[in-house]
Every structure is written in structure tokens, then in C-alpha cells.
Amino acid sequence: MYNIIKSLNFTNRRNLAVVLTVFSMVMLPLILPVMLGVSMKEVTGDAYLLNLCGDLFLIWLFPIMILGCIAASGDAGDKTLHYEILAGHSRTRVFFARVLCALFWSVLLTAFFFYLPLVYYGLLNGWNAEGMRVSDIVLRALLSLFPMFRVAAFCIMVSVLFRSAGKGIGFSYLFIELQIMAIEIAGLFFDDMDKKYLSGAYNVQDLLTLSNSRNYVINGEKVEVYETALEGGNVLWTIAVSLLLGGIYLAVAYLDFTKRDRS
Amino acid sequence: MAEIIVDVKNMTKQYGRQLALDDISFQIRRGSIVGLIGPNGAGKSTIMKIMGGLAFQTSGTLELFGESSEKGLNHSRTRTSFMIETPYAKAGMSARENLEKQRLQKGIPDKGCIDEVLELVKLTDTGKKEVKKFSLGMKQRLGIANALMSKPELMVLDEPINGLDPEGIVEIRELLRKLNKEEKVTIVISSHILSELSLLCTDYLFINHGRITDTLTAEELSEECSEYYLIDTDNNERAGAILTKECGIEKLEVLENGSMRIYEGFDDIRRISKALYDGGVIPLQLARNEVNLEDYYMKKVQANV
Numbered sequence: 001m002y003n004i005i006k007s008l009n010f011t012n013r014r015n016l017a018v019v020l021t022v023f024s025m026v027m028l029p030l031i032l033p034v035m036l037g038v039s040m041k042e043v044t045g046d047a048y049l050l051n052l053c054g055d056l057f058l059i060w061l062f063p064i065m066i067l068g069c070i071a072a073s074g075d076a077g078d079k080t081l082h083y084e085i086l087a088g089h090s091r092t093r094v095f096f097a098r099v100l101c102a103l104f105w106s107v108l109l110t111a112f113f114f115y116l117p118l119v120y121y122g123l124l125n126g127w128n129a130e131g132m133r134v135s136d137i138v139l140r141a142l143l144s145l146f147p148m149f150r151v152a153a154f155c156i157m158v159s160v161l162f163r164s165a166g167k168g169i170g171f172s173y174l175f176i177e178l179q180i181m182a183i184e185i186a187g188l189f190f191d192d193m194d195k196k197y198l199s200g201a202y203n204v205q206d207l208l209t210l211s212n213s214r215n216y217v218i219n220g221e222k223v224e225v226y227e228t229a230l231e232g233g234n235v236l237w238t239i240a241v242s243l244l245l246g247g248i249y250l251a252v253a254y255l256d257f258t259k260r261d262r263s
Numbered sequence: 264m265a266e267i268i269v270d271v272k273n274m275t276k277q278y279g280r281q282l283a284l285d286d287i288s289f290q291i292r293r294g295s296i297v298g299l300i301g302p303n304g305a306g307k308s309t310i311m312k313i314m315g316g317l318a319f320q321t322s323g324t325l326e327l328f329g330e331s332s333e334k335g336l337n338h339s340r341t342r343t344s345f346m347i348e349t350p351y352a353k354a355g356m357s358a359r360e361n362l363e364k365q366r367l368q369k370g371i372p373d374k375g376c377i378d379e380v381l382e383l384v385k386l387t388d389t390g391k392k393e394v395k396k397f398s399l400g401m402k403q404r405l406g407i408a409n410a411l412m413s414k415p416e417l418m419v420l421d422e423p424i425n426g427l428d429p430e431g432i433v434e435i436r437e438l439l440r441k442l443n444k445e446e447k448v449t450i451v452i453s454s455h456i457l458s459e460l461s462l463l464c465t466d467y468l469f470i471n472h473g474r475i476t477d478t479l480t481a482e483e484l485s486e487e488c489s490e491y492y493l494i495d496t497d498n499n500e501r502a503g504a505i506l507t508k509e510c511g512i513e514k515l516e517v518l519e520n521g522s523m524r525i526y527e528g529f530d531d532i533r534r535i536s537k538a539l540y541d542g543g544v545i546p547l548q549l550a551r552n553e554v555n556l557e558d559y560y561m562k563k564v565q566a567n568v
Binding site: 003004006007010011014015016079080082083084085086087088089090091199248259260261263 | 351371
């Protein structure tokens with residue numbers, strides 16, 4: 001399995017789409033404040049988290065889709081994937097090597113570049129908001145890996161079923177957009193509907209949105225104090241829903257990958 | 264008797280309603296070069312795909328190097344190299360990068376094997392040229408290089424000389440012959456260029472409509488491939504009568520277009536020619552030929568139709 005992962009990483013590093021996606025992930029958090037007309041010096045760590053992270057994640061779905069689909073099925077379109085089976089690797093081993101590689105590129109790597117600005121903006125421009133505990137922020141960031149896994153697993157499944165990274169990206173985008181639209185429309189009819197677990201993207205947004213803020217006046221200065229702690233239910237539900245759905249997506253992909261002829 | 268390394272028993276493969284393989288059985292001996300011969304859609308690639316694990320048989324058994332369990336077959340495939348249908352390669356990478364990817368995937372520790380196989384297939388000078396800029400012949404060579412890299416005991420090659428220039432065909436033929444003779448590599452090869460197969464193969468498997476219609480060794484083929492005279496005249500009916508009655512020719516075959524093949528009387532061809540002329544028949548063609556693999560194949564196909 002390790003040999004297959006090495007070979008996949010060798011290919012991914014030479015893939016132009018992968019290189020451009022990683023480059024975009026590095027550049028986007030740097031460019032975004034400029035595009036919003038905010039001076040780079042004003043972007044503190046907490047400002048990045050409070051004002052940008054939630055919405056930025058909707059853009060971040062693209063790197064998850066692109067990297068996940070390319071790592072899982074980039075070799076399916078040109079059929080070089082066949083060589084792994086022909087070389088005597090079992091289909092189960094080939095599948096899990098590809099899933100592990102895809103999860104590394106689409107979850108761990110994207111999460112790294114997603115949260116990296118939090119660190120460098122925090123170090124460069126400081127941290128203003130009161131009440132934000134680093135341990136809570138780290139917990140939220142770590143927890144967001146679960147819904148990211150759920151989204152990545154969905155994209156992997158689509159690309160495996162369609163046997164093409166291109167089709168995987170296209171159809172994953174279509175399905176995710178349709179899902180968000182359906183949730184929004186349903187929300188119009190059910191006011192008290194809890195949307196956050198219905199979509200992986202909403203789940204991440206919810207984790208990165210700090211709504212429990214209170215305003216205090218201390219020494220004549222208005223201070224916004226945030227309550228960053230997560231409720232126990234949130235943690236459990238996020239993990240359970242993400243693992244359950246991600247597991248189902250990967251199980252469907254596994255069955256297709258191991259049972260269907262490759263022509 | 265050489266060891267049997269491929270043993271297929273009662274194998275059937277169905278794609279939906281279409282029967283691609285219909286209860287086929289055959290064996291391949293170690294050290295042989297087996298030609299799979301049949302028209303497009305006969306089932307040649309399906310056999311190769313099942314051997315490679317890309318497709319699953321509907322029923323029947325496959326044994327490779329004496330292994331028939333899933334785990335055992337996967338292990339046997341590490342001793343085998345395949346080039347099925349088109350030689351797959353990453354279009355945006357060079358020949359060397361493509362081979363490096365495969366080397367990593369196969370877990371071959373020696374990086375030198377890449378130079379070795381590039382040299383063997385004469386692709387050393389392609390440098391950083393991307394595979395998408397390769398001709399079909401160059402892609403075929405790359406596919407063969409990939410198949411050679413793991414030093415296999417069995418090579419399964421689907422149309423390996425397709426797209427090669429005449430010089431390339433000779434080189435690949437010599438390379439395969441050398442691998443077979445010196446490294447004792449068993450080769451299963453399919454090609455539409457039957458004249459090439461006849462120069463290389465030790466055994467032949469004829470496939471049509473998913474069935475093995477005939478199996479033949481090279482010796483048996485040479486017995487079948489007898490010499491003959493092709494005779495075409497302005498009155499073939501009368502010529503036939505003269506040949507049988509006056510010249511005493513018994514081994515005579517009348518072809519569809521009316522012309523004839525005689526398989527005896529080669530030393531007496533002057534007398535035959537004179538007899539025809541004296542009988543008022545003007546010979547239009549009188550040529551010495553040989554039944555080759557192509558003729559044999561066509562005869563078999565027509566017999567099946």
C-alpha cells in the first residue's frame with residue numbers, strides 16, 4: 001500500500017491542476033483582505049477567524065473537491081490505475097491506498113493551508129478579541145476535520161463511481177450546490193430547522209462561526225468578549241454524523257471499486 | 264513436458280446479455296510464445312483482462328503459476344507483466360517519469376532498471392518530451408518498457424506491434440525472441456499482423472465468438488502450411504477436368520473465384536502447363552505459393568461462418 005501511495009504522490013506533485021490549487025490556497029488568504037479593501041495590518045488572527053473563515057470555507061470546498069478527486073481517480077481516466085491491479089496489488093489495497101492519499105491531500109493539506117493564516121495573521125498583527133481561548137479554537141479547528149472528511153469522502157465516492165477526476169469534480173460540485181439549495185429552500189418552510197448537520201459545509205461554517213459574543217465597556221472602552229467553548233452535543237454530533245456519512249460514501253465507493261470490471 | 268503456468272478451465276464471461284467468452288479452456292506451457300488469434304471482439308482482450316484481474320469471469324477457473332485463489336492470483340501477477348489494449352501512460356509526463364511512477368508502484372528498489380528498459384526499447388533519447396507528443400509506436404515501446412521493468416516470468420501483450428514502423432516491428436520481435444530464449448520468459452501475444460506472429464510463436468490459440476476454435480503448435484502449423492500452385496485459366500472448369508483426368512492430380516482445391524490450388528505435381532509443372540495448353544485452356548496465372556498463417560486463419564474463419 002505504501003508503494004502505491006508513493007507512486008500517487010509522485011504523480012500528484014507533477015499534476016498542474018494540483019500545483020495551481022495548492023498555489024491558490026496559499027495566495028487566497030493573502031489576497032482576500034486586499035480584495036475586501038482591508039489593510040493587511042488590520043487583519044488580526046481573531047479578525048481572520050471571525051470575519052473570513054466561515055465564508056472562505058465555501059471557496060475551500062473547491063480544493064477539497066479538486067485534490068480529493070485527482071488523488072482518488074486522476075489515474076482512472078487515462079487508465080494508468082489499471083497498472084496497480086495488473087501489478088498484483090489487491091483491489092482492496094489499491095482502494096485504501098488511494099483513499100488515504102486522497103484524504104491526505106484533500107483534508108489534511110487543505111486544512112493546513114486553511115488554518116495557516118490564523119497563525120501568521122495572529123503572530124504578525126496580534127489577537128484582539130477577548131475571551132477566545134486557544135484550546136477552544138484548536139478544538140474547533142480539529143473538529144472541522146470531521147465534516148471536511150465527510151465532504152472529501154463524498155467527492156472520492158463520486159469520482160470512483162464515474163471513474164474520472166474531472167467528472168468527479170463536476171458532479172460533486174453539482175450535488176453539493178443542489179444539496180445547499182435544497183436545504184435553503186427547506187429552511188423557508190421550517191423556521192426552526194437545524195441546518196448545520198445537513199451539509200458538511202454548513203457543519204464547518206457552524207464550527208467556525210462564533211456567535212456567543214457579549215459587549216462590555218471596560219475602562220470606558222467597548223470590548224467584545226467571545227464565548228468560544230463548544231457544547232458537548234455539538235462535538236458528538238459533528239463526529240458521529242461525519243463519520244457515519246463519510247463511512248457510507250467510502251463503503252459505496254469500495255464496493256464499486258472492488259466488484260466492477262475495469263474496461 | 265514443460266510446466267503449465269496458465270490453466271483456464273471452462274471460463275465464461277458475460278457482459279449483460281452479451282457472451283464474451285463461452286466456456287473456454289486452454290493451457291500455456293512455460294517457455295512458450297502463444298499467439299492469440301481472432302477477429303475484433305472475439306474475446307482476446309477479455310481473456311487478458313481476466314488474467315490481469317481487471318475483469319472477473321462469470322464462471323470457470325483461472326490458475327496462474329498454480330495459484331487460483333484471489334490472494335494467490337494477485338501474488339502470481341507480481342511475476343507477470345501486462346500490456347492490455349493501449350499502452351496506458353500519463354500524457355503530461357515524460358517516458359522516464361512514467362516509468363519512475365511504475366517503479367515506485369511496483370516497489371522495485373533498483374532505479375537503474377529504468378535506464379535498462381529505456382535502452383532496450385530505444386527510448387533513451389526522448390529526454391523530457393511528454394508522452395502526449397509521442398507517436399503511437401513510441402507509446403507502444405514505452406508500454407513494452409513498462410512490462411519489462413519488473414523482469415517478469417510471463418508477459419501478456421495485446422497488440423504490442425500495433426503502430427510500429429517496419430524497423431520497430433523487427434526490433435520488438437527480436438527483443439521478445441531474445442527474452443524468450445535467454446530469460447525463458449513465457450509470452451502471450453495477440454496481433455492482427457499474422458505474418459509477425461508466425462515468425463515468433465510456438466503455439467497458437469484461435470478464438471472466435473468467445474470460443475477457442477482451434478489450438479495449434481508451430482510444428483502443426485508448418486505441416487498445414489504446405490506449398491501449392493495457384494492456377495487460374497480462361498476456362499477453369501475444363502482446366503479442372505484436365506488436371507484430374509490427364510495429369511492425375513488428386514490434391515486439388517477449387518477456390519471461390521474459380522481458380523484452383525494443386526498441392527502435388529510440382530516437379531511436373533511443365534507437363535501440367537502443356538496439358539492445359541494442348542487441351543485448349545489458356546493459363547492466366549500459374550504461381551507457386553505457400554499456405555501461411557493468414558491463409559490458415561481465413562480458412563478457419565470461413566469454416567466457422
